[in-house]
Amino acid sequence: MKKRLILFEKVIMIVLFVFSILMCVVTPFGWDEQLPDWIWAVFLGVLVLIVPYMLYAFVHQIIRITKEKKWGSFTKRVLLRFVYFFCISFVILKLLALSYSKIEYLLFTFFTVCISIAVDDIEDKNKTTVRQLKVYPVKDADLAKIKPLFDNWQETLIWSCLQGVMGQAWTNDLENPTSAKIQIADFCFLAGEMEPDFFNYRHESWNTDFTIMVPQNEEWASLIEEHYGDNAKRVTRYAIKKESDIFNRERLQQFIDGLDSEYEVKMIEGDLFIQAKQNHWSADLCSQFPSYEEYKEKGIGAVVVHKGEIVSGASSYTVYKEGIEIEIDTREDYRRKGLAAACGAKLILACLDRGLYPSWDAQNLGSVALAEKLGYHMDHEYVAYEVKL
Template structure:
């Protein structure tokens, strides 16, 4: 029987010192959900937040197969704590699980050069405008497929205003790029950066990222960055982050005729 666990202290040790803010969000009961096969004495756990799920503890096939009823996306990114979990994911999903490499950036609190970041913001060409995410922009982000993930984990603007933060670039009132909180944890956020395809490679994400980092530092929030690809690593390093390590993830497709809970 798989169930949500509300007393997350029971599973803290399973996740150990895993430096992943989405897990921290779940453990802190701020965002996301942790699932277990035993409420009283859990030996394995699955933390789910947005498009991601993390497996910890003893490998458990029932957890790998389990699909929360609330999950509606066509793909889930599964991240194993170790090779044993990874092997179980591969055995369970076969060709439906695409093995990928992701890149963790170091979580360092004193590496950001505020003066440099302010200069980056000044690079924005005059035909663009830079704004923080307000209620109108929040709903504008949700209305576009490419920008939805900038705010998708927050059901309402009130929740976003309390827990999240974001900066966007507009041209003629049209949203073209943004950097925002994908998720929130105590005293920090996980950054999501997106740019509309026809406006990429113009430095807009660089400007949005710089503005978001500065605003986070003002609030004494840590702006955590996890990179999907080497382009994201390069952008992060331009903004002051340092590369930490590569790790394995699995993009598991959930097609029309495919049941996650096979």
């Protein structure tokens, strides 16, 4: 390390000495004013970085020579230091001739270039890591290549991603994919051959510490358990059949009309969108839409309002080209009053009016019962994992 510092010091001395000689030659002819800014920027930046170190080294060497009384080397070493500081002084005098704004500009240029080089190096390392992990983001134009891996999976969240509407997909091979991962909202779907690298790569936009992983088969399930251990909780969820023309409009309207007069059923608009996102229990009703403008364009939802406050709601958790995936919930102190049924009925009717299919996936048997009350039919159970990342 010491030898490297000495070598570094000598290189800097030589560079500054050459620069000083160059200035002595070009200054009388006014050529120094024609030097490009990058030359000034480099020497000014080097000067700012090296002067504190050289001052320390100069003082440290004098103290050391004095203590060790090696006067034979004193003349040689100190003379070299004086030559070096003469060069620095000359450069400083030249720089003082520049305006303050010029010096500020040159320093900004030098350090901006240094930072850019450092950032590019970090990005290159990240890209290398992604390549080594065999994890490649799938662009919209390539989504068709991974679609066969998800065939026969009747899941609207998957369809949304494959349609390029919402979510992000990754694969192990962009040309001939054999495994793929889809991340959309809080859900992660794993398909094809097992690829452990999917668990080791985390995209910078994925800022959550929780996800629901849905394996395509038991092999994927075993891999999740092996990788996450106690942080992966195995749960049973319930898929609801996607059937058209099963809804009874009159019956759905009865759920809405049957509410007590103290409650109002409203579509989610403006202030109700903001209120839904602000309440912890109702945030997921609109959580996948950053702004009301985007929700107004793509989403749809209904809420029950009591004394100006949202107490129950049903909304589009995610959307796909043919419909929505429903998110439904009721504030804990307002449950068992038929509010969720009224919200769900209002949302289903609004979807039917727009030609959208209101898809339903149940987290528990209570959700299954509510879905069947509104006209749906259960399809099958499936395994998922609630994972703490």
